Amino acid sequence: MQLAATRIITDDVDRLVDFYERITDLKAVRLHPLFAELRTASATLAIASSATVPLLGENAAEAGANRSVMLDFLVEDVDHSASSLRSVVTEFVSGPADMPWGNRSLLFRDPDGNLINFFSPLDADARSRFER
Incomplete structure (x- = not known):
């Protein structure tokens, strides 16, 4: 088994993509306006819009709620x-x-x-x- 990615659900994909591009010096791959990936040799950080949550299941995730x-x-x-x-x-x-x-x-x-x-x-x- 291999951990392929970690995904963050957000209400503002563009803001979060910009932030992570700036702190990592990586360029995000935009697969869709609602989804982007920052890829490294060892892992991928995915950023997805909260608009994608219904595709995962009702109330499966909540933007900005991680502690x-x-x-x-x-x-x-x-x-x-x-x-x-x-x-x-x-x-x-x-x-x-x-x-x-x-x-x-x-x-x-x-x-x-x-x-x-x-x-x-x-x-x-x-x-x-x-x-x-």
Whole structure:
């Protein structure tokens, strides 16, 4: 089995696509006006309009209601990312800070309130977890 994608349901696809393009330096692939994907070598972040929810099942998802899932992005340098994000991110949660499991992390929220973690492994043991 392979996790193919993580999908965010939003009331404003264009706003969220713009935000994620800016923080990741990736260009989204727009498959439909209601759906886009940001593709990396290891995972895809999909962004879909709340107008697609009825296709999934009645009340299957609710835009802007996530308070339990975090999106983790492996970055080269957390501190450099923190300074470059200041013009894009309006809500920083914490960091940059060293975590006891060997990562340096910066937590912030996207425009819909979803929690994002930009992290970098601090040592060889931590880096080895992300080698493919």
